[in-house]
Amino acid sequence: MIFLTTGAVVALMAGAAGAQTLGPNEGRLLASNCMQCHGTNGQPRVGGIESLAGKSYSKIKSEMAELARKSPASEPDKEIMIVHAKAYTPAEIDAIAHYLSGQ
Numbered sequence: 001m002i003f004l005t006t007g008a009v010v011a012l013m014a015g016a017a018g019a020q021t022l023g024p025n026e027g028r029l030l031a032s033n034c035m036q037c038h039g040t041n042g043q044p045r046v047g048g049i050e051s052l053a054g055k056s057y058s059k060i061k062s063e064m065a066e067l068a069r070k071s072p073a074s075e076p077d078k079e080i081m082i083v084h085a086k087a088y089t090p091a092e093i094d095a096i097a098h099y100l101s102g103q
């Protein structure tokens with residue numbers, strides 16, 4: 001059985017509707033997807049994956065936007081990340097960047 005919090009439902013609905021602004025709870029929820037590779041709160045436990053902790057809001061936003069514009073085949077070492085970045089709306093990337101830059 002899958003339980004969704006009110007925040008999760010709001011985030012999913014907002015993503016589908018392409019809403020302009022998401023709150024901190026949505027940012028935290030969406031950023032939890034990043035942590036399986038980039039580590040809890042953006043601090044990787046193993047080498048080879050970039051730390052997201054300490055990156056500024058604008059840095060995360062611009063890097064995600066740049067990744068989303070690329071073709072996955074163009075950079076094999078970032079293929080997974082390029083595909084991942086393409087999955088988010090601009091409002092979702094904004095919320096993720098807000099959350100992660102506060103870590």
Ligand code: HEC
Binds near residue numbers: 049081
């Ligand atoms: C399945 C694993 C995986 C997940 C999940 C993931 N990443 Fe990544 N990410 C990578 C890999 C691999 C790289 C490329 C190697 C590196 O730069 O560390 C990368 C690189 C990046 C970079 C640097 C890009 C560059 O041009 O140098 C940013 C920023 C980033 N990820 C942000 C995120 C954010 C934000 C999320 C969550 C929305 C996320 N990642 C989720 C694996 C992942």
